[in-house]
Amino acid sequence: MLGMLMKTTKAQEQGASYMDWKLLPSLPDSFGFAGAFAGVSNNVLLVAGGANFPDGGAPWTGSTKVWYDKVFALDKPGGQWKEAGKLPMPLGYGVSLTWKDAMVCIGGSDAAGHHAKSFLVRYNNGKIETEKLPSLPHPLANGSGVLIGNKAYVIGGTETPQSTEASNVCLSLDLSAPKDQQKWITEKSFPGPSRILAVTGTLNNELYVFSGAHLYKDNADQQLKRKYLKDAWKYNPEKGWQQLADLPEPAVAAPSPAFAFGQSHLLIAGGDHGKLADKNAELKDNHPGFSDIVWSYNTITNTWAQADTVLTEKRSTAAADPNSSTWAPVTTPAVVWNGSLVLPSGEVRPAVRTPKVLMGTPVHPPGKFSWIDWGVVAIYFMLVIGISVFVSRKMESNTSDFFLGGGKIPWWAAGLSIFGSKLSALTFIAIPAKAYATDWVYLLNNLMIVAVAPIVVYFYLPYFRKLKLTSVYEYLQVRFSPAVKITGSLTFVIFQISRLGIVIYLPALVLSAVTGINIFACIIGVSLITTAYSVAGGIEAVVWTEVMQVGVLLGGAFCCLVFIANSLDGGFGQLFSEAASENKFRMAILESDITQPVLWVVLVGGFLTQLVTYSSDQVVVQRYLTTSSEKEARKSIYTNAVLVIPASLIFFMVGTALWVYFRHNPASLNPNGRVDDVFPWYISQELPTGLAGLVIAGLFAATMSTISSSMNSIATVVTTDFYKHFKPSSTDKQQFIFARYTTVVLGALGCLIAIYMVFLNNTSIWDQYLKIIGLFGGCLAGMFLAGIFFPKINSRGVMAGFVVSAIALYFIQDSGAINFFLYPAAAVLLCVTTAYIVSLIAPDKKQPLRAV
Template sequence: MKKLILPLLLLLGMSLRSTVSQGQERPSDYFSWQQLPVLPDAWGFAGAFAGVSNNALLVAGGANFPDGGAPWNGGVKQWHDQVWVLEKADGQWKQAGKLPMALGYGVSATWRDALVCVGGSNKDGHTTKAFLLRYTNGQVQTESLPDLPVANANACGAIDGDVLYIAGGTAAPADTTADKYGWSIDLSQPAASRRWQTLPPFPGPARMLAVAGIQQHQFYLFSGVHTYTLPGDATIHRRFLTDAWRYEPGKGWHSIASLPHSVAAAPTPAFATGQSQLQIFGGDDGRYFDQAGQLKEQHPGFSNQVLGYNTITDSWAVTGQMPVQKAADSVTNPNGSTWAPVTTPTVVWQGKLVIPGGEVRPATRTPRVLTATPTQPGSAFRLTDWLVVGLYFLLVIGISVAVTRNMQSTTSDFFLGGGKIPWWAAGLSIFGSKLSALTFIAIPAKAYATDWVYFLNNMMIVVVAPLIVYFYLPYFRKLKLTSVYEYLAIRFSPGVKLLGSLTFLVFQISRLGIVIYLPALVLSAVTGVNIIICIVATSAITTAYSASGGIEAVIWTEVMQVGVLLGGALLSLVFISRSLDGGFGQVFTEAAANGKFRLAMLQWDITQPVLWVIFVGGFLTQLVTYSSDQVVVQRYLTTSTEKEARQSIYTNALLVIPASLIFFLVGTALWVYFRHHPAELNPHGNTDDVFPWYISQQLPSGLAGLVIAGLFAATMSTISSSMNAIATVVTTDFYPLFRPTADDRQRFVFARRITVLLGVLGCGIALYLVSLHNTSIWDQYLKIIGLFGGCLAGMFLAGIFFPKVNARGIIIGFTISAVSLYFVQRYSSINFFLYPAVAVVICVVTGYFASLTGSNLKREL
C-alpha cells in the first residue's frame, strides 16, 4: 500500500497543475460567433426559407429591394425563387434549382432529409402552398404537401420530431388583424394521409412575426406584433407584444413568463439548448418603429441581445449578444458592416446555429450568414478548493493504510472484516454504498425540475427494514453466508445459486464502468480537469484501498465519505438559502406557492408516478436492494452479532430520512435561487447539471472543494462497494469450481488480484465510453440487464416464504419473469416504478405453479 501512495499523490498533483494552468478562462457569453460565405446576391434576402437536406445548407426564395431602392425612394420589393446550396462551411454557394414560385415570409423547418416550406407571400399575395425540398445529386427536387386551410404569411413555426406546428400570421397583405389560430401536420404519415390539424386558438392577442420554439415536446409562442385599426382611421397600427405561451399536445395552451421586451420578427424558431432552455436572437423591440419614416438610412438597426428562457424556472435572462460591428460607412454601405438581422429563419447545421441573411434595418437586407456555436464556460474551481479535495484523498489513503496494517490475510477479514465492524459503521456503510454520485446529482435535479413525489420512494426503506430484520436477516446470519447467493444453493440447488451469482456479476460489472464514467463527466466539467485524469485517479485510489484493505477499508472510508457527502450537501443548502433575500423562509413560501413540495399524485394512472405506484414500486425496489444485493447484504454479515446487524439496518433506514430531506431541499432551493438569478444558470446545461453547476460557479472557495469532495466520496463509495462485492461472489461462488483444493490463503490472494483486475476493467470501460462520446447503447444494455434485479429478489422471496417452490420451479419463474418484464418495458407504458413488482410477482407465481406441476431438479444441477 505504501508503494502506491507516492504515485497517487503525483497523479493528484498533475490534476492540480492541470486545473491551475487552465485558470478561469471564461467566454464573454455562451456563444462563439462566426460567418459563413456570404449569399450570392449583392443585397441579400429577408424572409427566405432555410434548412438542411443531404447534409447541405439550403436557402431559398425571399425578398429584397435591389439597387438600394428603398420604398421612400420609389423602390419596389422584388421576390426571388432561387434555391442556393452550401455543401461545406468553407465552400461556395451554388444555385441548385428554383422554388415552384417566387416566395418569402413563410415557415420553414428541417425534417429528416428535407426542407419544409409552408405558406408565404409574393407580389400576388399570400399563399396556401406547402412543399418539401430535397437536395439530391446536385439538384433540388420538390414534393408537394397538403395546402394550408387558408393562405398565410408572417407566421412562425417549429418542428418536434415529425410534427410541424404553425401559429399566427396574416391571411392577406391588406389584413388589418393577424390570426389567432394555428395548425399542425404529422409528416411521418404517408403522403396520401397527411392532413393539417387546426390547433386551439392561442390566448392573448392575435399576432404575426412571432417566434416559435420546441423544448421537451412542447410548442412555445413568443412575442410578435398585434395589428389593429382605430375607429374612423384606416391606418394599421402595431403593438409590439411581450407575452408568451406554451402549447402541450392534448392539454392546450398555458401562459408563461412575459419577455423583458418584444422580440418581434426575431430569427425563428428559437434555438433549443440543454434540456430546458430556448434562446432568442435579437428581434425588433419596437423602439424605433414609429420613427422609421424619419430615420430611414439612419435607423440604428434592431436589438442584438440574446434572451434565454428557462422552461423549469419560467424565467428570462440575457445570455449573450449578437456580433454587431458597424463600420464608419454603415449608413451608405450597410453590407460592409455586421448587423443583428430579423425576418429570417434559424437553421441547425453541423452543430451550429445558422442565421442566413435577413433584414438589418427597414428596407435593408444583408447577404451575411451568421453562425453561433454554443460554448461552455470554464471552470471556476480555485486552488483552495483543490487543497480541500487533496486533503480528502489523503484521508482516504490514511484510513486505508491504518486498516491494512491490522488486517489478517484471510478471506474472512477481506470479505467480512473478521465480523468485528461496529453496528453504526456498518449502517453508515450500507447508506454510503447505495448513495452513489449519480444520486448526489440526480435527487437535487429531480426536485429542482419537478417536486417531491419521488421522496416517498426513499422513505419506503423504513417500511422494508423490519421485514429484512425479521424474515431475511436470521437466514443470512444462521447460515454463516459470505455470498448471499449461497443461500440459493442451500434452499434450492447449486445451479440456482450460479444463476443468481452470474446475474449479479453481469449487472455489476457492466454498471462499474458507468458509475465511473458518468460522475467523471460532471467532475471534469466542474473542476476543469481532463476527464481521463478524473477516471484514472478515481479508479486508481479506489482500487488501491479496496484491494489492500478489503471490506474493512471500504466500510471505514465509507463512514468518512458519508460525513463529507452529507456535510457538503447541508452546507450547500445553507449557503443557497442565505444567498436569497428571504433566506429559508423564502425557499419554503415560494416553493410551496408553486407546488414544488407536492408529495403525491392522487390519480390511478398506471403510467405515472402516482401515490399507489410509488408505494408499491418503492416498497419492492427497496426489497430488491436489501434482500438480494450482495453489496448491501454483505454488510449485514460484518458485525459480530445478529443484534448489531439489526441495528446497522435500522441505522441506514433512519439515516435515509434526513439525507433525503437535505438533497430534496437542495433541489428546491436551487429552483428558487435560479428563478431569481436566471442569468447565472448555464443555458447549455442539462437538468442533472444544475447542482454541480451551482457548486462550481456560486459556492465560495473551499466550500466548493468540500462539496466536490463529497461527489468524489459518493463515486468512490459506489465503486469500492461494487468491486468488493464482485470479488466476494467470484471468489466464493465460482473460484472453487476451478480450484476446489485451494486453501484460504490462495483464495485471499485471488480475491485481491480480482479486485485489482476489476479496477482496471472498470477504468477501461469508462475510458472506452469517453471515446464513444455516447452512452445511449450502454444505457439500453444496462436497462435490459437491470430487468433481472426484480427476478433475483423473487427467487429469495419464494425461497423464504414459499416452501413448496423448488429448484426447477424457481428457474422457470426467473426465466419467464425476465422475459415478461423485457416485453412489459419495451411495449407498454407502465411506470418504471412497477417493474420490480412485475418481476417479483411473475417470478414467485410462475415458480410456485411450475413447482407443483413438475419434479425437482437434482441437487447436482
C-alpha cells in the same frame, strides 16, 4: 405572473459566454434575402426563396420588392454555396422547418399575394427535389411554426397583404401519416392576441410562442399599425394553453424557431423591440439595426435572462455600405445544423438585407476552482489514504478479513456503510436535479426503506446469518441448485461491471466541467485511489472510508443548503413560501394512471425496489455479514433506514432551494447545461472558496464509495461463486490472492469502460443497456422471495420464473405500459407466479431448505 428577474452574477462578472459565433460563407447574392426558407437536407444547409430590393433601394425611394425561387446549398461550413435548383415558384415569408431528410416549406407570399401551398424540398446528389404536402386551410404569410416529433405546427400570420387582423388559429400536420391521410388539423385556439412574426419553439414535446406583432387600426388616422408584444405562451395538447412570464422586451421577427439550448432553455437571438418603429422613415440609412441580445428562457423556473449577444461588427461605413458590417438579422429562419444555430441572411435594418450567414455553436464556460478548494479536496484524499493504510496494517491475509472484515465491524459503521454504498455520485447529482425540475413525488420511493427494513430483519437476515454466507447467492445453491446460484451471481456481476463504468464516467464528466480538470485525469485518478485502498484494506477499508465519506457527503450538502437559503433575501422563510406557492413540495399525485408516478405506483414500486436492493444485492447484504452477530446486523439495517430520512430531506431540499435561487438569478445558470448539472454548476460558480472544495469533496466521496463497494462485492462473488466452484481444492490463501487481483482487474476495467464512454460521446446506448440489465434485479429478488416464502417452488420452477419474467419485462419496458417504478413489482410477480406453476407441473425430488 412572474416577470424577468435578473442581477449581476459571478458568471457574468467573469465574462462567461455560452455561444461561439462565426461567419459562414456569404450567400452568392449582392444584397441577401428577407423571408427566405431555410433547412437541412441530407446534412446540407439549404436557403431558398425570399425577397429583396435588387437595386439596393427601399420603399421610400420608390423601389419595388422582388421575390425569388433560387435554392442555394452549402455542404460544409468551410465550403462554398452553389445554386442547386428552384422552388416551385418565387416565394418568401412562409414557415420553414427541417424534418428528417427534407426542408418543409409552409405558406408564404409573392408579388401577387399570400399562398396556402406546402411542400418538401430535398437535396439529393446535387439536385433539388420537391414533394407536395396538403395545402393550408387558407393562405398564410408572416406566421411562425415549429416541428414537434413528426408534427408541424403553424400559428399566427395574415391571409392577405391587405389583412387588418392576424390569425390566432393553431394548425398542425402529421408529416409521418400516409399521404392519403395527411391533412391540417385545427388545434385549440391560441388565447393571446393575434400576431404576425412571432417566435415559436419546443422542448419536451410542448409548443412555445413568444412575442410577435399585433395588427390594429389606429382610431385617429385609421392607419394599420403594429403593437409589439412581449407575452409568452406554452401549449400542451392535453392541457391546453398556459401563459408564461413576459419577455424582457419584444423580439418581433427574431429568427424562429427558438434554439433549444441544453435540456431546459430556449434561446431567442435578437429581434425587433419596436423602440424605433415610429422613426424608420426618419432614420432610414442611419437606423442602428435590430437588437443583438440573445434572450434565454428557462422552462423550469419560468424566467428570462440575457445569455449572449449575436455576433455584430458595425463599421464606420455601415450607413452607406451595410454589407461591410455584420448585423443581427430578423425575418429569417433559425436552422440547427450539426448542433449549431445558423442565421442565414435576413433583414438587418428596415428594407436592408444581408448576404452574410451567422453560426453560433454552444460552448461550456470553463470551470473555476481555487487552490484553497483543491486544498480541501487534497485533505479529503489524504484522509482516505490514511484510513486505508491504517486498516491494511491490521488486516489478516485471508478471505474472511478481505470479504467480511473478520466479522468485527461495529453496527453503526456497517449501517453508515450500507447508506454510503447506495448513495452514489449519481444520487448526489440526480436527487437535487429532480427536485429542482419537478417536486418531491420521488421522496416516498426513498422512504420506503423504513417499511422494508423490518421485513429484511425478520425474514431474510436470519437465513443469511444462519447459513454463514459470504456471497448472498450461495443461498440460492443451498435452497435450489448450483445452476440457480450461478445464474444469480452472473446477473449481479454483469450488472455491477456495467454500472461501474457509468458511476466512474458520469461524475468524472461533471467534475471535469466544474473544476476544469481533464476528464481522463478525473477518471484515472479516482479509479487508481479507490482501487488501491480497496485492494489494500478489503471490505474493512471500504467500510471505514465510507463512514468518513458519508460525513463529508452529508456535511457538504447541508452546508450548501444553508448557504443557498442565506443568499436569499428572506432566507429559509422565502425558500419555503415561494416553493410552497408553486407546489414544489408536492409528495403525491392523486391519480390512477399506471404509466405515471402516481401515489400508489410510487408506494408499491418503491417498496419492491427497496426490497430488491436490501434482499438480493451483494453490495448491501455483504454489510450485514461484517458485524459480529445477528443483533448487530439488525442495528446496522435500522441505522441505514433511519439515516435515509434526513439525508433524503437534505438532498430534496437542496434541489428545491436551487429552484428558488435560480428563479431569482436566472442569468447565473448555464443555459447550455443538462438539468442534472444544476447542483455541480451552482457549486462551482456560486459557492465561496473553500466551501466549494468541501462539496466537491462530497461528490468525490459519493463516487468513490460506490466504486469501492461495487469492486469489493464483485470480487467477493467472483471468488466465492466462480473461483471456488471451478477450483474447489484452492486454499484460502489462493482465494485471497485471487480476490485482490480481481479487484485490480475490476478497477482497470471500470476505468477503461469510462474512458471508452468519453470517446463514444453518447451515453444513450449505455443508458439503454443498463436499463435492460437493471430489469434483472427484480427477477433476482423474485428468486430470493420464492425461496424464502414458498417451500413448494423448486429449482426448475425458479429458473423458468427468472427467464419468463426477464423476457416479459423487456417487452413491458418497450411498450411503456407501466411506469418504471412498477418494473420490480412486475418482475417479482411474474417470477414467483411462473416458478410456482412450473414447480407444481414438474416437482423436484430434492427436499428444499424450509421456508418461513
